[in-house]
Amino acid sequence: AIRMTQSPSSFSASTGDRVTITCRASQGISSYLAWYQQKPGKAPKLLIYAASTLQSGVPSRFSGSGSGTDFTLTISCLQSEDFATYYCQQYYSYPSLTFGGGTKVEIK
Amino acid sequence: EVQLVETGGGLIQPGGSLRLSCAASGFTVSSNYMSWVRQAPGKGLEWVSVIYSGGSTYYADSVKGRFTISRDNSKNTLYLQMNSLRAEDTAVYYCARDRGIAVAGEVDAFDIWGQGTMVTVSS
Numbered sequence: 632a633i634r635m636t637q638s639p640s641s642f643s644a645s646t647g648d649r650v651t652i653t654c655r656a657s658q659g660i661s662s663y664l665a666w667y668q669q670k671p672g673k674a675p676k677l678l679i680y681a682a683s684t685l686q687s688g689v690p691s692r693f694s695g696s697g698s699g700t701d702f703t704l705t706i707s708c709l710q711s712e713d714f715a716t717y718y719c720q721q722y723y724s725y726p727s728l729t730f731g732g733g734t735k736v737e738i739k
Numbered sequence: 740e741v742q743l744v745e746t747g748g749g750l751i752q753p754g755g756s757l758r759l760s761c762a763a764s765g766f767t768v769s770s771n772y773m774s775w776v777r778q779a780p781g782k783g784l785e786w787v788s789v790i791y792s793g794g795s796t797y798y799a800d801s802v803k804g805r806f807t808i809s810r811d812n813s814k815n816t817l818y819l820q821m822n823s824l825r826a827e828d829t830a831v832y833y834c835a836r837d838r839g840i841a842v843a844g845e846v847d848a849f850d851i852w853g854q855g856t857m858v859t860v861s862s
Binding site for chain 1: 774783784785786789791797799833837838846847848849850852853854855
């Protein structure tokens, strides 16, 4: 199975900060990567698919990049509603799908 | 409105069985790849099972032989039959829709998720 490793696992940031989360795949997955946001007690929400394509309705301060094994999610100007946990997910090795361990973004 | 609503969770003893349902509205379950994803308390997301539009089914190794995914096209509903439940199956279970064009064999991310249903396996 393809292993997805996110870093950091958590960090603190302030409103207005530019933040970057990384996700590394144990083998090449082309651009078959998605990013989700999850808030406590809620279902995950799709932010980005195909590594860099913004899902409809998602603010443009979110962006994704990368291909192969290394990927990043960037929030250009952190807003209060962005404090949440973020997950990457590969869908290259369908049907064996795997998620990263998550990155929790907390208020500094 | 496109949405998924899960039901059927609850408290069950180890070794017991439970069936989860996921009712869809606004789209046709049988036209999409549909998955179950779970999240143990305080943990990350774990893919559990998928059913293709053509009916093929696949499972994570952790549930293979114990869980069965199915759908009822007339009810536009997805199911997860869970047998021989273990404490480690305790989790919130989500159903999710793959946004890919199934008829073209395209796979993609999960764009629609249900609200989740909690399954607790404990004596």
